[in-house]
Each structure stands twice: as structure tokens, then as C-alpha cells.
Amino acid sequence: MAQKAVENHQIAIANLNGFNHMTNFFIKVSTIASVCCLTHALCYGQQNVALPKQSDRWAIQPNGSITWNINDRVPHTDHIEMAGEKVAIWVEYGLDSIKRPKISRTLVFPTFRMLPDGTRTHISYSFQDNELPRFYINKKQFDLGTAKSSKKGSLGYDVKNINHKGIMRVNAEIGNPVLATMERSFYPSVDQPMAIEKFVFTNVSDADLPISMEYLKREVRTDPSRSKVQSHSVIMGTVGDGNQIVKPGKSVTFAVYYLATDHPDQLPVIKPEEEEQKRIKRIAEIQAPLKLETPDNVLNATFDFAKLRATESIYKTKGGYMHGPGGLAYYAAIWANDQAEYINPYFAFSGDRIGNLSAMNSYAWFAKYMNPDYKAIPSSIVAEGDAVWKGAGDRGDQAMIAYGASRYALANGNIDSARKLWPLIEWCLEYSKRKMNAEGVVTSDKDELEGRFPAGKANLSTNTLYYDALRSSVLLGRALNKPKSQTDAYNKEADVLKLNMEKYFGGNVEGFETYKYYEGNDVLRAWICLPLTMGIFDRKQGTIDALFSPRLWTADGLATQAGKETFWDRSTLYALRGVLQAGETEKAIDFIKYYSRRRLLGDHVPYAVEAFPEGNQRHLSAESGLYCRIFTEGLFGMRPVGLRSFDCTPRLPKDWNKMALRNIHSFGNVFDLEVTRAGKGNLLVTIKKEGKDYKYQVKEGATQLIKL
Secondary structure, X not given: OHHHHHHHHHHHHHHHHOOOOXXXXXXXXHHHHHHHHHHHHHHOOOOOOOOOOOOOOOEEOOOOOEEEEOOOOOOEEEEEEEEOOOOEEEEEEEEOOOOOEEEEEEEEEEEEEEOOOOOOOEEEEEEEHHHOOOEEEOOEEEOOOOOOOOOOOEEOEEEEEEEEOOOEEEEEEEOOOOOEEEEEEEEEOOOOOEEEEEEEEEEOOOOOEXXXXXXXXXXXXXXXXXXXXXXXXEEEEEEOOEEEEEOOOOEEEEEEEEEEEOOOOXXXXXXXXXXXXXXHHHHHHHHOOOEEEOOOHHHHHHHHHHHHHHHHOEEEXXXXXEEOOEOOOEOOOEEHHHHHHHHHHHHHHHOOHHXXXXXXXXXXXXXXXXXXXXXXXXXXXXXXXXXXXXXOOOOOHHHHHHHHHHHHHXXXXXXXXXXXXXXXXXXXXXXXXXXEOOOOOEOOOOOOOOOOOOOOOOEHHHHHHHHHHHHHHHHHHHHOOOOHHHHHHHHHHHHHHHHHHHHHHEEEEOOEEEEOOEOOOOOOEHHHHXXXXXXXXXXXXXXXXHHOOOOOEEOOEEEOEOOOOOEEHHHHHHHHHHHHHOOOHHHHHHHHHHXXXXXXXXXXXXXXXXXXXXXXXXXXXXXXXXXXXXXXHHHOOEEEEEOOEEEEOOOOOOOOOEEEEEEEEEOOEEEEEEEEEOOOXXXXXXXXXXXXXXXXXXXXXXXXEEEO
């Protein structure tokens, strides 16, 4: 087996040497690191995988942004997505082997639809550098595709660095010798179907410098026979065009806008600086609540970036606010996993008004499909609510919705919202109960991977979600003064289900005492982590050993199935939370640090990703919510038990003396949660609320009930 790993290692290196596709360069590096990691572990007989050494491409800046200072590690390309209520902009950027820059931008307009209604029938258009207006500096054309001054009569530029913090900024020097610097910024409008590309040129010579941008206006109009309601226009145009004489040390600003409209003859006045300030304000608004403070700056920064991606991707549709994963595919729509299960329980802690509106709206949309015959709720509601997708049948969606809604209702702490959610939760629990097989576990057609990997007739994911939904519904039902007979029945069902899950799924898989993902499954699967996140620790040791074995752990986290290259970040993020909840703090924190550094400062940044090879590791937004939940539910151990209360089981790593979550908006309160050491084996938990401190001393690993 070890010899086979070495052979694979050599083959992968050979493949890398012949690999010239810049877009997927970082993926190849990822594959090599995975094989190296596997080879090392197998050759030296390690039970747990060795984490490969990382080489940062990006660096954290004092203002919380990250910067790639361009060096000789080229070629390299990457992509990033940014979003507002009416637009998403996907920017693919990079440098080739001689540092020639190339940028492509794709604009998505989620509320401008085409026919027939479907998941991907939003309009989107891509624009390349050669479609931009021409710029002239000192009467020479400035060539955006040239690394240095090359052909006669034109100017090239050297990219010095690229910076991210909700706005992508490219900083460059123009000319040889240098005549001017350029800051090129990309950002979406907060509330308009528009994105801006702004150019700021600064004269660094000792003489006046004429700088100009040509006027440009280009309109594309959709086919009226396929357009929903009416034909839509996408317009690219300039702001501030013309010639400027720029004094030494002074700057001039030009901008290009990309917008969608149904009224091209009534364009708004476009103010790039104002749109930029609104974007900066929205970023600050997202990042101010729920501040993570640890001794590890990489964790703090990754958490801040995750909050941004998780929250920015909410679209104001005719069907209300809809959180959308993005990725050039998923907009103005909701899913039972991404929204109901993954992101909404995070929004209950986030303090973001729009995030909470989108959470309640998503559950309200699912509730519209409840029916007396208990036919499955659609997996996805798309096209602003005008259509549904249920192509994979029942993926366990009712368990996903009940799990997410019950946790959200408890943590949100609003009794009116909880009352609105209760009928949906009840219905979804009853649906799942009716899907029990003879062995007492819940059946479903698929799981959330929709047949990409086998899931049998009953899978571990659906059952663990249903189990936790029952537990949360007991707590929520008590808070809402529901009949004791009902909550007692849910409690009994959960107890019985736990026993049945152990009988049905528990087993030895590849030498590990863990879980068979479905009946007959004999290969390790990533989702064996799920019981840990639901407080089921009967097989925790074998499960944790399996998760961190060379069979499952790769350089990019958990393989979906042992022996396959496919990975989905969502399972890795669940696993890291679950291992913390199981009390394996030191083991978990090493992998959390590794994962966070790779995602924030490595070759593909700055957010959690969806999957590989599918989707080219796009930054789907709900995964960033799952990243934040590693800390709220894992590291700080916050488990909602009432509308004003939670169990707190803090997991303070041995090398840390303190950690805190500040400005938490949850359980109907705003408060800080601090954890500090208090002598051997003890922790001091402090709740700071309305100018008062409430202190609790707990043993390490113990749980403290917090009532607010």
C-alpha cells in the first residue's frame, strides 16, 4: 500500500510538470500535497495523517485585509466573488509566467430573469480587459494586458500587489521609468444591479502628466422572446471620461460601470465614490457584531472574512430576501441544506438584520409547501419563488429544515418568530417519522450530494439531522408552552432513534469503529462526522481516528469517500466542529489552524469553498457560515436550550490563556462571552451584558447553563 502511494506521488509530480492551465494551478498543488501527505503517513505507519507544510502566498494586513505581494511565484490565477442585494461580480485574475496580468469579470444579475423559470435563468455577462475603454498616459496608450513597456507607442504596467477585504484592489506601477501608479478596484453596489471598476492614477513623475480615458457605452439587450416580463439590458459605460492634466503627486479617478436595467433610456446618475463608501459601510456593518478574539490572528481574520461571505450573498427579490450560495449558478433561490440547515443557524448569532430577514423568509417559503398528504417539500425554491427544483427527490430535506429551524428559533430568541416556525418544524418532524423503515431509521431517496455518491435507502446524514431536530424541538416546545405529551413524545422518539442508529449504522469500517454511511457501506465516508455535531459520542474515538487518517484527510480537508479525490468543504467544516464538541480540542485546533491558513493565505483565497473537482472550488457562501459555526458551537460550545438560555462547553486550547466572542446578538440579547484560565483544570466564563459581568467557574470539559 505504501509503495502504491509512492507511485501515485511520482505520477502526480509528473502530471504537475506538464500542467499549464493557470486557472487550475492551485488545484494541482492541492493534489500533490494530498499525495505527499498520504505517502508520508503510510510510509511511516502513522495512525493520523501528517499535516503538510504550508507556504503562504497572502499576508494579513493591519486593517484586517489580506495582500499578495507579487513575487516570482508565477504563473498563478485565482477567482473571487463579491455580492450586493441585486448583483454578484466574479473576478478571475492572475499573472502568467512573465507576469502579464489578465482579469476577467462576470456580472450576475439575480433578479433579471430569462425563460423558462429555472435555477440558472438569471442573466450574466462576462467582460474582458480588451473590452475596456482605452486609457492614455502622457499621450501613450496604456495597455492593460502588458506587463512592461513593450511595443512602441504603448505603456505597460507591473502589478505590485493585490488586496482583498470585500473590495478587490490591484496596485500597479505604470511605465519604465515609472510615470504613475494605479489602484484598480472592483466592488458591487450594495443595493443596485450594478458593479463598479474604479481606476485611480497618481502622478509620481516630476512633471505635469496628461491622463485620459475614452468615452464608452455598450448595451446588450436580451432576446425578448426568452426574457421574463420584458427584454433586459446590460450596459457597460464610463464615468469621468476625458482628459485630465495631473500635477505631480496628485491623482485622477475614472470608472467603468456594469449594470442591468429594463429601462435603458432612464439610467441613474452613477457615483462610483458613493457606491464604494456604501460598500465599505456594509462590510463594517457585517463585521462589527460577533467578533472573534483569540491569540491566533489567522483564525480571527478568517472568521471575519467568513462573516462577510456568509452575509453579503443575500439578494432582494420579489419573493423577499433570499440568501444564495452564488458561484455563478445559485441565486434568487433557497435550498433546504445551504439555507435552512447551514447558514440560518449562524444568522441567529450574527446580529445582521438582513441575514435574519432572509432566514425567516426561507423558512416561510418552505412552509408554503406543507401539505396534508405529507408529500416532500421541494429541495429548492428557485427563480425568486416562481419555480421549484426537486430533481433528486427527497434528500432528507425535511430533516434539514426541522434541524435548522429549531436551532434558529432557539438561538434567535424571538418568541414571535419561534411561534411562526413551530408549525413548519412540527410538519417536518411528522414527515420524517412517517419515513421510518422496519429498523426504525428514516429513509430518503438521496442525501444532499444528490446521488454523486451512494447513500442507500437510509443514510446517516438524514437520521442525525432528524435526531437533533427532535432534541431541539423538545427544548423549543417547552419554551413555547407546548403540551408536555408532545415534547415527551419527541424526547422518546429521539432516544429510540439514537439506539436504532447505533444498531443500523454503527460498525467497523476499514478497521475503524465508526459508522457505515448506509447499509452495506464498507468504505469510509466524510459524513461519519455528523453524530459528533449532534452530541452523539458513542463512537467518537474510532470516528475521529478515521476522519484524521490518511484514508480520509487530504491537503484540502476530508475526502468525500476514502480513495477518491473529491472533497466538499461542508463535511470538513462539520467535522472540525464535531471534533471540538467531542472534547478533542488539541487535535481539532491543529487541523482548524491548518485549514484556516490554507483558505485565507494559500493559493485560493479568502473563503471556504464548495467542492473539487466540481465547481472549481467556488466560494459558495453558506460554507462560510459553517466555518463560523466551528467557533460559536464548537470552540465556545454554545448549544441553544431555550429562547434566553444556552449550554456553554468552552474548549480553550492548552496554549491559550483566553478567548472571547464579542457583540453576540442572540437569545434576545447583546452580550460578550469571555473564557479565561482560572487555575489548574478550571475555566472562568464571563458574560458581559449591559455593563454588568456574570461569572461562572467551570471545570475544563464541563458544561455551564447560561441564562440571559
